[in-house]
Amino acid sequence: MTFIITTPPAVEPVTLDDARAQVRVTSTQEDDLLTRLIETARQHVERTIRRALITQGWRLYLDDWPPGRVVRLPVTPVQSITSVTMFDADGMPLVLNLGDYDLDGISAPARLKVMAGVGASSRMLNGIEIDFTAGYGDAAANVPAPLRQAILLLVAHWYEHREAGIDAATASIPFGFDALIAGYRVPRL
Incomplete structure (x- = not known):
């Protein structure tokens, strides 16, 4: 990670x-x-x-979804998820829909639950990017x-x-x- x-x-x-x-x-x-x-x-x-x-943007790189498809985000408090993107073997991005994941921004660390049925990235390394906004406010x-x-x-x-x-x-x-x-x-x- x-x-x-x-x-x-x-x-x-x-x-x-x-x-x-x-x-x-x-x-x-x-x-x-x-x-x-x-x-x-x-x-x-x-x-x-x-x-x-203070409000700031972050990107988390993953090779694959963790067990249980629960991603613990490295910085908290998380205000929102900007995008969750998976890449195929050719490097083509697939942006997940909002219904494909759920954010628990209150927990420390914050967690992102990826729904069952969402595939895995076919790229070997850093095939998943999660962009999010974190901070107490502006x-x-x-x-x-x-x-x-x-x-x-x-x-x-x-x-x-x-x-x-x-x-x-x-x-x-x-x-x-x-x-x-x-x-x-x-x-x-």
């Missing part, structure tokens, strides 16, 4: 002003650094908890406050400790980060 992001989020869950306030900087001289830290912190939180925070306000705070905590920590080190302050994630994200972790597939 391979998955990639196809459409990145249009906004970040925290603003540049939020980050400036967190690190207690009033000038705009550090804006480029803070912008990079916000994006990197969001990506770190998303990877750690296996959730998309705006920062849709993201749970503890996850936004975890991002700000990372931004401030990385702002203060800009270089790799071996002491506890520079080599670790800041105290409180795990507590903020604990209730949002999705189990590994």
